[in-house]
Amino acid sequence: MGTIRLSGIGRSFKSTAAVRDITLTIDDGDFLVLLGPSGCGKTTLLRMIAGLLEPTTGRIELDGEDITDLPSKKRDLAMVFQSYALYPHLSVRRNLAFPLRVQKLGKDEIERRVQDVAASLEIDHLLDRKPKELSGGQRQRVAVGRALVRDPKAFLMDEPLSNLDAKLRTQTRQELTALHRRLGATFVYVTHDQVEAMTMATRIVVLNAGRIEQYGTPEEVYDRPESVFVAGFLGSPAMNLLDARVVGAGGRISVAAEGLAGDLWAGSTDALDVVLGIRPEHLEIADAAGPRAGVSIAVTVDIVENLGGEQILTCTSGAGRVHMRTSRAVRIAEGAELTLRAAPEHVHLFERSSGRRLEWVPDDGTDEPGVNVRAAKRALAA
Ligand SMILES: Nc1ncnc2c1ncn2[C@@H]1O[C@H](COP(=O)(O)OP(=O)(O)O)[C@@H](O)[C@H]1O
Ligand SMILES: [Mg+2]
Structure with a gap:
């Protein structure tokens, strides 16, 4: 299970309100995309869900449990960053094993899970390499793999494809969609790319200046935009x-x-x-x-x-x-x-x-x- 409920979530930095009064339920198994232009508050909202940033107002629940004040590492959520944030001095194997060692799992269990995930992402031949010996696409897979080994309640991803070239982006998009279907897990995915949102999401939240502009399926948001902002944001060329x-x-x-x-x-x-x-x-x-x-x-x-x-x-x-x-x-x-x-x-x-x-x-x-x-x-x- 991985139902995330946000109630009145807001976050200010000094006098700037980055996220304002967001109330939203992310259902178990949804691929929810937070979509909006640069600076609209996507990363801030995702970091609050991850527990990396404290909300100024509001409450976050995971499967009915209030996790607003729970430290990040105690939340059963895994984050994939835009920068991948791999440990450069550790091999792929050790990078993948890292979250499991933190959880103090046994050696055999760790090795088994690392092998399973590496095989499912087709990176098993790279296990002994260091991140700098990998292509951008391979690093991206390792970053996803490191989230996957933990078997979390939900995956949080912040523009994970933005460092890939156009062809690899299309391919990885389809792989992430397939991964979501296979796992049936909850994904919360941040992007400013409307094509990623349209193709991968089961639900889209369009954000504008820290507020929800529209929530709906990709079809609803595209076919029935609630505002001029949404109408102008989706589609190429735009409406x-x-x-x-x-x-x-x-x-x-x-x-x-x-x-x-x-x-x-x-x-x-x-x-x-x-x-x-x-x-x-x-x-x-x-x-x-x-x-x-x-x-x-x-x-x-x-x-x-x-x-x-x-x-x-x-x-x-x-x-x-x-x-x-x-x-x-x-x-x-x-x-x-x-x-x-x-x-x-x-x-x-x-x-x-x-x-x-x-x-x-x-x-x-x-x-x-x-x-x-x-x-x-x-x-x-x-
Ligand atoms: N640590 C911070 N300190 C001050 N302002 C911040 C900080 N993080 C984000 N902001 C501001 O909050 C707003 C939303 O930022 P962000 O969530 O990164 O947007 P997005 O991910 O949608 O591009 C922006 O105006 C940004 O400048
Ligand atoms: Mg961002």
Whole structure:
């Protein structure tokens, strides 16, 4: 078992609040990713869970036991650091054995566990080498192995792939996912890399300035971002975010900005300043015979980037910069003037003043799926 519960956890350094009032349950067996930009408090939060840093406020429980004041070495948790933190003067074998010697296990038991872990990570041929005789990828495995030998309740990892090159990072990512599935243990994994978060996590916590911005599965966080911050943080290129104005007339809600117009849903609303969000992969080139509903944006194509399988268009519109991701089968020249379109179900709206998502709520009294922005605003305020 390895359920970690954080209640009102905060940490300040002098006058800076690095982590603010985090309440979160990490379920047994989850691969929880703490995701956010540099400086948002990820490492600080992980170090508090590990017992390497005291919280200023709040409480930490492991399987129902209050461990807030328990020293790090008495917590049944293992940490893998970004720097790997291997002992340079010890062989791989002794590095792996170290946490077991601290636990005062017998010699045979230690040797057996070291062999098992080394075999499972395919580092058994490196046992007699020193860390400086290993590649970056091999050191990373030893660091994971040293966590693994202890058979802890949870693994805590702080950007463990950031020192690897791109190819090795992809491979190691898949190995860590496989390891998680095999062990069924709880992983808490810190990264600023949204691809790592999307591919490995069972749950993602997006952190911004020490606070939880959103908690959810990778799909929820990607498909239904709760805020402009989350919308802009996940995806590459990121979601297009354009200032626009929503109005209601004749039982329909529409959106407009310079060079941009769209009929969205049935419903009614007061006029409202919004940020309109559309992912680059949800834009298509409008053709005269196509559907009329949705948002249309007049653009000039500035740059066409060929990614091999796909292409990224960087465009200028009256409302701002727009990225579109499309198949290379679509032939587009730089300088082209186009109309891009997104279907209503791919349109995200955020209240401009707060940056919070406006929810799509079916309009009262109709069967047609739509949104009542005014009702949604009330729901958010409540
Ligand atoms: N030991 C420290 N002393 C003072 N400020 C710190 C210390 N550790 C972290 N901070 C500050 O706390 C904030 C969060 O840092 P950190 O948790 O390392 O962020 P992240 O891991 O997300 O990049 C930053 O503003 C950082 O400068
Ligand atoms: Mg960090």
